[in-house]
Amino acid sequence: MAELVATMVVGPLLSIVKEKASSYLLDQYKVMKGMEEQHEILMRKLPAILDIITDAEQAAAHREGAAAWLQAVKKVAYEANEVFDEFKYEALRREAKRKGHYKELGFDVVKLFPTHNRFVFHNRMGRKLCKIVQAIEVLVTEMNAFGFKYQQQPPVSSQLRRTDHAIADPEEIKEIINESRANDKTEIVSRLVVQGNNESLTVIPIVGMGGLGKTTFAQVIYNVPEIQKHFDLLLWVCVSDNFDVDSLATRIVEAAPEKKDDGTKETAPKKKDDGTKETAPKKKKTPLDKLQDLVSGQRYLLVLDDVWNKEVYKWKQLKARLQHGGMGSVVLATTRDGGVADIMRTVEAYNLTALKDQYIKEIIETTAFSHFKKEEERSAELVNMVDKIVGRCSGSPLAATALGSMLSTKTSKEEWETVLSRSSICTEENGILPILKLSYNDLSSRMKQCFAFCAIFPKDHKIDVDKLIQLWIAHDLIQEKQVRLETIGKQIFNELASRSFFQDVEQVQATVKELEDSWSCYSRTTCKIHDLMHDVALSVMGKECVLATDEQGKIESVVATEETIPNTARHLFLSRKEPERKLNSSLENSSPAIQTLLCDGHTESSLQHLAKCSSLQAFQLCS
Incomplete structure (x- = not known):
């Protein structure tokens, strides 16, 4: 197929x-x-x-x-x-x-x-x-x-037929996955603790197909009380496609609970001609210097999530500074690529295997029959078809959740058989993307458009849900005359979240800095998008979404590197590091019809050439 x-x-x-x-x-x-x-x-x-x-x-x-x-x-x-x-x-x-x-x-x-x-x-x-x-x-x-x-x-309001009580609880799904990974958890925790007397840095890659739950598994390990007590410092950074060493070092330092210094150091004082000491100018530390200072003497656990980099010299640059940590320090890396694991590892990589069928079946039943309070209310015909659905997932909890959520909107045997006929078995070559795309294709046009718009955000970006809904409204992606647009937006978001298009939905408290800098609310709802779901959105949007990366002087399309913003770009996301400089230099030589401009932070100087973006409909600071 x-x-x-x-x-x-x-x-x-x-x-x-x-x-x-x-x-x-x-x-x-x-x-x-x-x-x-x-x-x-x-x-x-x-x-x-x-x-x-x-x-x-x-x-x-x-x-x-x-x-x-x-x-x-x-x-x-x-x-x-x-x-x-x-x-x-x-x-x-x-x-x-x-x-x-x-x-x-x-x-x-x-x-x-x-x-x-x-x-x-x-x-x-x-x-x-x-x-x-x-x-x-x-x-x-x-x-x-x-x-x-x-x-x-059908009209949008009737497409959103689910209610809160009919949506499977994500925590219930997590419990099933955690139970299935109990032996894996014991094994990895044991490995991490055993390294306590190891003087050299230990790097353990966790390898597995996309959608197997590597990130979720690493989060479980990270939060085990024994691990929290064993290490002096715990750090978590999502790497994804950008392995710029300086940028990564900065993000690792920023992930620490406290900053150790102000990033400057004093050189030895010089003497003036009259014998008095002259105060030497402070020398700016590099990101790698700051990283070395952070880990020096500390037994730390660093999780590098979703690593793709195969450039050995970059990893050696980073590793050279990480080796200054205390005895028993460990880097735990998650990756889909065995070649990446071979480059990084200092001990044998841990291959995360597929979930057993019994757990996949439990996930499918929990999601597909979420609107039935009692098991006896479930259709015997549909229950008997679950085993066939299990075979499509190849042990992937994400595939099982996506298929189960899609089936929860189907009530007849014929509809279930249609899903079976359209879905293909997950393979090592194609992974679970075909199933995720099938789940996407099952959405209404309005929901497809709303989700595809999210390709504008970088992978692993923490999205403010209220701001996302306002962006949908600003682009007229939600049109309803009888109900408040925010209400419809919230319903669309909940439906997409229930189908696993959004994950890690949580209430977070604003930091003091956020309150001072951007007048944020005291709390807000945030979410993330699984990187495979993000790939689905990208496959729809193509070169309409462009990301300005943290790498100095580069504008990068989410699908190809560009020196300037391509004229096909409609939605632009600027990274935190001098976003205005990247935009100004790029717009000087191109005239894209930008409709959305998002800045992940504050700009220090003016944004020039914005007159070229005559169709700009949404400008927003994300942090």
């Missing part, structure tokens, strides 16, 4: 364009005067495409031509979205002028467009609209050739 493709979602984006194109403001302030014919054509063609878009999205998973057509629709929809934003802006400007708010809003001084002359505006926007209409007409002709059919979709 070929690897399943995550469905590209275009429907919600087209709906946003249709909503903007039909805004009463456009008629009220006559901003489209002289363009009525093109406007009418567009208002006929957009619903025609929306009628068949669901069928097209499903066909794109196995038809290359349909996928290419959808990509073209998406591109035009983005362009149309920007055009109607300009129309809306002009309508609001005219409204402000008519109501006497023109001067107080600064329109008499600041001009976001080159001119407010109506003739110039009409000509410029007329050309843009004609280009959009021509592209739409071509797409409609191609659409008819593909023979896509209409599929009726």
Whole structure:
């Protein structure tokens, strides 16, 4: 069976364009005067495409031509979205002028467009609209050739049919996994404690296929009371794709409960000509110096989660400083790659095996039948099919949770058989990604769009749930007239979390620094995305999401390294280290249509060239 493709979602984006194109403001302030014919054509063609878009999205998973057509629709929809934003802006400007708010809003001084002359505006926007209409007409002709059919979709509110009591408790799933790993836990804890008399640094890699629960297992080890007492210092850092040595050293130091110094050291005082001592300037310590100072003389446990780096020299650089720790210090690394384990290990790596079928079955039953309070209420037909589902998971708790959560929305034998026919057995080559993509494809279009948007965040990023919902709202990904948008957003989030698209959902208290720097609330709900689920989101968004990494002077796309931001970029996440410098240097040579700009921290200087980002809809500081 070929690897399943995550469905590209275009429907919600087209709906946003249709909503903007039909805004009463456009008629009220006559901003489209002289363009009525093109406007009418567009208002006929957009619903025609929306009628068949669901069928097209499903066909794109196995038809290359349909996928290419959808990509073209998406591109035009983005362009149309920007055009109607300009129309809306002009309508609001005219409204402000008519109501006497023109001067107080600064329109008499600041001009976001080159001119407010109506003739110039009409000509410029007329050309843009004609280009959009021509592209739409071509797409409609191609659409008819593909023979896509209409599929009726239920409203968003009825798609969110689950309630809190019907969602499986994540803690219950964790308990099942922990029980299944009891022997593994005993073995690793014993290894860590035995190293207590070892003078040299011990590095133990934990190796296993993605989705086996390596991170969860490492967290269990990390929190064992015996381990907490045995080590003087415990540190946890998620590495993922970025193994920049200085950046990693900084993050390890920041993970410590207390900072040991201010990052400076004094050199020996010099004598002046008159014999008095001259105070020597303080020398700035490097990140590796700070790391060495942190671990020196301390018996520490450092967990490096999700390591991919195969550049030996980088690991040797880091290890040279880590070796200054006290007797019995240990690095515990999790990785999917046996080659990485061979580079890092000082003792034999620990291979985390698949969960036994009995535990996988328990996870599936807990999630799939979560809406039944008593076992006797479960359908005997469906219960008898669980063993077949177990065989699809190959011992992966994440696959079991994803499939079980998806099946919890299915109530008939026929629906379960459809899931079985579409799912393939997890293999070492493809891992569990096909099952996760199947779970994604089972979502409604609205939920697909909301989750795919999360590709903007780096892997292992702690996401503020309320801010995420506000971002969904800012991009019109949630449209509901009868219910508060925040309420629908929360329902969408809960549904996605119940299906394992989000994990580690927890209430956290704001630190003193966060309260001082960003006026944060005292507590907030945060979550993370499993790196395999993140891969699913990336497979949908492609090069629309770009991440500015911590590496000096580099702008990196989440799918390929770039020297500048690619023009395909729509959503940009800036890292904490001089984000404004990276953005300014990149935008100087490119003109991407950025819609979202997130900064993981504060900027020290101004963000230049933002005028190029005329479609910017959301700007947010994440930390």
